Amino acid sequence: MLNGKLLIDAHCHVGEGIHYQLMPKELLAQMDELGIDRAVLFPADRHIAVDNVEGNDLLLRAVESWPERFWGFATVNPWYGERAVSELRRAVGAGLVGLKLDPILQGFLLCDPLVHPLVEAAIELNVPIYFYTGTPVNALPLQLAELAQCYPEGRFIMGHLGNPDFWLDVPTALGQSPNIWGEISPNLPAAVNRVVSLGFADRLIFGSDVPMTNLELEVMKIQYWQVSEEQRARIMAGNLLRLLGRTEGEQI
Amino acid sequence: MIIDCHTHASGGRSFGLSSIPVADFVAGMDRCGIDKALVYTTDGFFSAFVTCNDELQAFVEQFPDRLAAGPTVDPRCGEAAVAEMRRCRLELRMKGPLKLHPWLQGFSPVEPFMDPIAEAAIELGMPIMMHDGTPPYCTSLQVAALAARFPALTVIMGHSGLKDLWQAALAAAKRYPNIILCLCGTLPLGIERIVAEIEPQRLLFGTDAGFGASPGNQEYRLGQILRLNVPEEIKALILGGNAQRIFDLA
Numbered sequence: 001m002l003n004g005k006l007l008i009d010a011h012c013h014v015g016e017g018i019h020y021q022l023m024p025k026e027l028l029a030q031m032d033e034l035g036i037d038r039a040v041l042f043p044a045d046r047h048i049a050v051d052n053v054e055g056n057d058l059l060l061r062a063v064e065s066w067p068e069r070f071w072g073f074a075t076v077n078p079w080y081g082e083r084a085v086s087e088l089r090r091a092v093g094a095g096l097v098g099l100k101l102d103p104i105l106q107g108f109l110l111c112d113p114l115v116h117p118l119v120e121a122a123i124e125l126n127v128p129i130y131f132y133t134g135t136p137v138n139a140l141p142l143q144l145a146e147l148a149q150c151y152p153e154g155r156f157i158m159g160h161l162g163n164p165d166f167w168l169d170v171p172t173a174l175g176q177s178p179n180i181w182g183e184i185s186p187n188l189p190a191a192v193n194r195v196v197s198l199g200f201a202d203r204l205i206f207g208s209d210v211p212m213t214n215l216e217l218e219v220m221k222i223q224y225w226q227v228s229e230e231q232r233a234r235i236m237a238g239n240l241l242r243l244l245g246r247t248e249g250e251q252i
Numbered sequence: 253m254i255i256d257c258h259t260h261a262s263g264g265r266s267f268g269l270s271s272i273p274v275a276d277f278v279a280g281m282d283r284c285g286i287d288k289a290l291v292y293t294t295d296g297f298f299s300a301f302v303t304c305n306d307e308l309q310a311f312v313e314q315f316p317d318r319l320a321a322g323p324t325v326d327p328r329c330g331e332a333a334v335a336e337m338r339r340c341r342l343e344l345r346m347k348g349p350l351k352l353h354p355w356l357q358g359f360s361p362v363e364p365f366m367d368p369i370a371e372a373a374i375e376l377g378m379p380i381m382m383h384d385g386t387p388p389y390c391t392s393l394q395v396a397a398l399a400a401r402f403p404a405l406t407v408i409m410g411h412s413g414l415k416d417l418w419q420a421a422l423a424a425a426k427r428y429p430n431i432i433l434c435l436c437g438t439l440p441l442g443i444e445r446i447v448a449e450i451e452p453q454r455l456l457f458g459t460d461a462g463f464g465a466s467p468g469n470q471e472y473r474l475g476q477i478l479r480l481n482v483p484e485e486i487k488a489l490i491l492g493g494n495a496q497r498i499f500d501l502a
Contacts, residue, residue, distance in 0.1 A: 020441060135416045136387050164414045164437060165386050186415070186440070188473075190466035212441045217475045224468025 002035040002222065006237040006248060009039040009215075011130075011159065011183050011207030015058045017044030022211040024062035028069060030210070034219045037237070040207075041072040042100050042130075048075045049105045052084075056091040063095055071244070073098035073130055077106045078115045085121045092125045097244060098157075102132040103139040110143035111150075119151050128155035128243055130183065134163045141166050141173035148177035155243060157205065158182045167191055171198045181243055184235070185209035189224035192235075201231040205240045253492035255501060256281065256289040256470070258381075258410055258436040258458020261311045266298045272465050274314045280461060281318065284470045287492065288318055288501060292351040292381075294463060296324040302336055309344050320501060322348025322381065327359060327369045334372045341376045347499050349379040349408055354389040361389070361398045370402045379406035379498065381434065384421060385414025392417045396424030399431045406498070408432045408456065418442030425450050432498065434458045435490065436473060443476055452486045456495055 001007065009031070014024050024041065031039060041062055042048075047055025052075055059072035074091035076084035078101065088099055099122045103110045110131060122129050131147075133139050141162040148156045161170050161182045174180055174195070182200070184192050185207045195204060208218035225232060241248060261277060281289055291312055296304030305323040312319035323340035325333035340346045350373055354361055361382060373380050384395045392413045399407035412433040413421030421438075422445060425431045433450060435443050436458030447455065459473040477490055495501060 160415075164416075188466065189468035193466050212439055214440050214476065214479055217440075217472055217479065220475065221468050221472055224466060224471070226466065 001037060002219065002236065005233045007036050008206070008237040008240050009036050009208050010205045010240050011042060011185055012039045012210050013042050013044050014062065015044035015047055015055055018046050020044065020211045024066070024070065027210070028066065030215050031069070034216060038069055038071065041070050043075050045105060048102050050077065052076045052087055056087065056096065059096060060091065060094050072096045073100040075100045076118065078108055078118055079106070085117050088118060088121050089125065092127055098127045098130060100130045104132060104135050109138045110140065111146040119147070119154055123151060123154050128157055130157040130159055132159045134160045134166055141169040144180060145173035145176040148180050152179060154179060156180045160185060161187055161191060161195065163187050170195060171200065174200050174203060181205055181239065183207040185218060186213050189221050193226045196225070196227050196231065201227060202234060202239060204235045206236050253496060254286045255492040255495035256286045256459050256461060257434050257456040257495050258460055259289045259291050260294045260460065260462035261291045261308060265295045267294065272462055274311050277462065278315050278318055280470055284474050286470065286474070288320065289461070290322050290348040290499065291319050292322050292348070293324050297353045297356040301325050305336065305340055309346070320347040320499065322346060322351045324351050326357060327352065327365055330365065330368060334368055337372050337376060337378065341378055347501065349381040351381050353383040355383065355386050359389065361394045366398060370398060370405050374402065374404045379408050379432070381408035381410050383411060384409040385411045385417045392421040392424055396428055396431060399428040403430055406430055406432060408434055410434050411436050412438040412446060413442060415439045418446065422446050422449060425454065432456060435477065436460055440476055444480070447480055447482060452489045453494055455490045457490050
């Protein structure tokens with residue numbers, strides 16, 4: 001809890017990646033220090049790019065070991081085709097609660113029909129899909145809006161709100177597609193305040209992107225959001241719980 | 253001494269952002285313990301740069317001990333651009349670098365009209381800071397190409413690759429000794445790597461204050477440096493010592 005409010009970090013990478021390493025136990029220690037109740041785990045770089053099963057298994061072990069502290073989003077590279085869909089079914093069946101796709105690390109245009117079988121499987125499994133965004137030319141907010149409009153029954157998360165250079169597109173994308181939520185790391189308070197001022201507070205989700213960032217500093221920014229206390233609580237945890245179909249009671 | 257090497261004033265008309273009164277700008281620095289700031293335009297990237305440089309000068313003159321200006325020009329303007337660089341440096345006594353923003357200004361750093369700009373900058377002892385980290389005209393290696401062509405020119409990467417291109421900024425800084433990296437909006441993981449691999453004398457820090465101002469922005473960017481796991485004397489160089497040396501700030 002942070003100042004009496006539930007705090008869930010919706011975006012943490014764990015595992016032994018090539019560019020970074022963070023094990024769930026180390027993350028847990030940082031969470032305890034900073035008042036983070038729960039974290040949503042994502043695989044590390046090479047697990048996202050190629051070694052999907054290894055990454056998903058690491059997440060499954062973490063959520064089994066600390067079910068009150070971690071949820072996990074599976075990843076599969078869409079170029080694996082049918083094998084990707086099967087791996088998603090296995091990982092979600094075993095306990096992961098979402099799908100993470102990364103057009104940069106996995107090498108595809110965000111709205112390429114290549115991802116349609118995975119989107120359809122995620123809808124059938126009733127899990128949201130998190131897309132990394134912000135890097136041109138193939139991981140952009142309006143590409144996510146295009147995909148989300150193809151699947152109005154799907155639930156999508158716009159990772160990083162198009163950071164750093166696509167902030168102008170974010171309100172347009174959220175406006176086009178009511179089924180997109182925005183994860184805010186590593187944006188400045190100004191970016192969060194802008195999206196809130198345009199009426200999207202109920203669709204923003206706190207995340208840190210640790211270990212690409214400093215967790216303490218990501219949490220530090222929460223106090224600077226120019227929002228009502230109700231809105232603050234929703235961005236800190238409520239919006240994500242609603243997206244995942246959980247209640248605060250279940251969480252605590 | 254903490255010197256914020258990347259801030260914007262008189263900005264806002266172009267992006268519909270509210271412009272910041274100078275007293276509020278300095279109050280933001282006070283809140284974070286920032287002693288001095290190098291201030292650049294925003295509107296000048298889109299409109300009459302001479303007028304915008306005058307506005308910038310009027311802004312910094314209100315707090316001469318705290319603020320120093322870095323002008324901009326449209327490099328396509330040739331002689332008029334060079335004349336404006338001279339005016340800003342020699343008449344207005346601006347101490348900051350020439351600030352260019354190739355993707356907002358719509359040119360590539362590799363275009364030939366940059367030659368007279370670079371030559372004038374060398375003659376005036378004026379570094380050129382460019383926005384970097386953003387395709388298609390501001391990738392870090394496009395900015396670095398100017399440093400390659402003019403070894404006597406000091407080229408400052410305004411963002412050290414931002415979120416996506418810090419590895420390119422790092423590679424460029426290793427290859428060309430006349431590149432200085434400003435840690436401003438760089439992915440925090442990238443900041444750690446750059447600080448581990450580049451001589452500390454070639455690093456600056458900035459917050460981008462003034463471009464979308466909210467309390468907390470500067471605290472966050474300054475925090476990236478304050479929390480680095482390096483000796484205090486290295487932090488002191490990044491936070492201010494290098495800027496004092498490079499821009500002759502007391």
